Amino acid sequence: MADQAFVTLATNDNYARGAMVLGKSLRNHNTSKKLVVLIGPQVSDPCQCVLKRIYDEVRVVDVLDSGDAAHLAMMKRPDLGVTFTKLHCWTLTHYSKCVFMDADTLVLSNIDELFDREELSAAPDPGWPDCFNSGVFVYRPSIETYGKLLEFCTEHGSFDGGDQGVLNGYFSDWATADIAKHLPFIYNLSSIAIYTYLPAFKQFGGNAKVVHFLGKTKPWSYTFDPKAKKISGSEQDVSSNPTYLLEWWMLYSSSVVPMLHEQYGDQTFHSGCVEINNKAVLVTGCDCGFGHELAKHLHKMGFTVFAGCYLKDKGGEGAKDLEDFHSERMKVLQLDVCSDDQVNKAVELIRNHLQDSQRGLWAVVNNAGVSTFGEVEFTSMDTYRQVSEVNLWGTIRVTKAVLPLIRRAKGRVVNLASMYGRMGNVMRSPYCVSKYGVEAFSDCLRYEMKSWGVKVSVIEPANFIVATGILTRDIVAATAEKLWSEAPAGVKEDYGKIHFDQHMALMRSYCSSGLRGVAPVMDDITDALVSKRPHTRYNPGELHWWIRVQVMTHLPAAISDFLYF
Structure with a gap:
């Protein structure tokens, strides 16, 4: 038979x-x-x-x-x-x-x-x-x-x-x-x-x-969060029973996605996913850390990547690593986000290399940033200005320069902020000030871009110190020496060396903390770029940091101050 x-x-x-x-x-x-x-x-x-x-x-x-x-x-x-x-x-x-x-x-x-x-x-x-x-x-x-x-x-x-x-x-x-x-x-x-x-x-x-x-x-028209096991879609659409939709998505995410991973290298098939073909993304701060990994990640997905590197002209290892791809879809640019001249030149290069400049640039990921620490009275005004010049004004400068191209594509603006853009902490005021500014700028831009079809998302990573190497014991030692040597005499006398050394020891203890891989950040940035319904904010990181942010932003200050300070 x-x-x-x-x-x-x-x-x-x-x-x-x-x-x-x-x-x-x-x-x-x-x-x-x-x-x-x-x-x-x-x-x-x-x-x-x-x-x-x-x-x-x-x-x-x-x-x-x-x-x-x-x-x-x-x-x-x-x-x-x-x-x-x-x-x-x-x-x-x-x-x-x-x-x-x-x-x-x-x-x-x-x-x-x-x-x-x-x-x-x-x-x-x-x-x-x-x-x-x-x-x-x-x-x-x-x-x-x-x-x-x-x-x-x-x-x-x-x-x-x-x-x-x-x-x-x-x-x-x-x-x-x-x-x-x-x-x-x-x-x-x-x-x-x-x-x-x-x-x-x-x-x-x-x-x-x-x-x-x-x-x-159809089921694949919705958005699915595998961690929360939550499906979202059009509020007007009630044609599919949520129980069966969830069963479809659970089977898809557990059995099909791993096989797609093997073929594509990444989870390309998000619900409501935009087509990646012929889309280009500018990523700033690609010398190391999140930006370097993101440039490689997006290239692997099929995007054309314009990777902005601060140290390209100085032979930086990160820029060399990306140039070694020898790919038409990996363009490494010299880019200091604090320089109007370099930003304008980068945008002109992007415009000239786009397959169709009339279709615009799909996205910018404002990742370039610097971090520092120190109590307010030990931190110079120059340090406040330098940190904000990169983290805040650099984000605004680059965004304004590429926004006409992104509006043309009805694309995305993805800004890297931090959990410290939502809550303050001791020793981190220059960084917190700059990241609070990125949060406010992103909200204002999102309101303005809605009528243009441009979506704006903020990524708020928690603690990824080990994963990125952004803080090492050598960095702590060098910063501590500078803070103490440049502090006013009266400040040194009032605070005392014992107090100062205790806080520096606290910073050294942070050097081995946090998640050891950047995958959660890559996943959230990817979703912000390819989902048809990206979130306004993403919070990659350990759960206890997310809880702390909620406590400090939603409960009376007296309670959060008592719990954490």
Whole structure:
């Protein structure tokens, strides 16, 4: 006896993602049948590689290039292009019987019993129950049937413009001929029907075996936070039950995303993800730390990266490392964010190297920054000015220079602030002042850019001292010597050397603290760049720092002062 198979169709990468989840759901529920996916020529090679790991057979179907009867029919009825592609499922004659399932379906339990049904078995359509819904149906592959379906398409077209109209027209006796071919609704539970007849769903929904995400908004159109296990999307869209959406996303994030990682190197397929192709990003402060890692990370994802390096002209190791990519998508720029001249030259170079300057620059990531420490009376005004010149005025200077290009692209501005942009701390006033300014600037810019379609996000990293090497014992020693030697005599006398040394010892203890990898920051910046619904603020870091920020910004100051100082 010939094999039997579940069959689905993916015409592009979005539906390929749906097919991946469908295939994994069938595997997870221990189907004994073969899995087949028909794909259009638009499905990318990486997605094809993932599909081949899930499906037994991946077959490319290109109606316009087939040279057979489907091609001729397509010429007469170009409006039914996807329908002709779907009808190719009848050509899988090496299988004795098949169950076709749309790529926006999800299997909730084993459904191998469907192969006991005959052609054409399907569930009623919720919109017009005398018709069947073509999202799930049982059929027998046959070249003869395939030819007759093509002929029917050519002569009669489709009453709904798609495959469902064609199939209901061809199998026109489905409603009356044989009740055995009426599948129970649990084999094709429409997400829309859940809300149109809620009492029935409450009574019978627990028996559902297949859920069908009908409507324009598909599971992959939403945004999913795997840490919080939270889904967000259009507030007007209520066509999908949140329980089933969560199940789809949990399966996608746990089983599909790791395979996509292997193909792309990064999690490219966020929900509502913008296309990366031909998009360019300017990143400042790429000599080391977050900026250096981010430049490599974004290049790996497929962005064109303009990496601004302060030490490029001085032979800095960070700039050399990026130049060694020898890639047309990695442009290393000399960039001191405190210099109007260097910023203007960098913008002109970016404009000249963009593939299409009329489409603009997708994003700027204002990462360049400096950090220092010292109590207020030990910190010179020059230090306050120097820190703010880089962290705050540098951010504003670069943003203003590239904003016309970003407005043109309806792109992104991503500013690196800090948890210290939301709360103060002893010994950190120059840094806190500058980062509070970045927060305020970002908010004001976000309000102004809304009408332009530009989204502004702030990244507020917690403690990444070890990961970035921004503070070492040598740096503490050098800074301590400078602070003490330059402090006014009266300040030294009032505070005393013992007090000063105790605070310097505290700073030395911080040198081995914090997270040891930058991945949380990379992930949040990536989301701010590629998500269609980026957050206003991101808080990568350890939970206890996030709690401290909430306490200090939401509770009365008397309470937070008592707890932390």
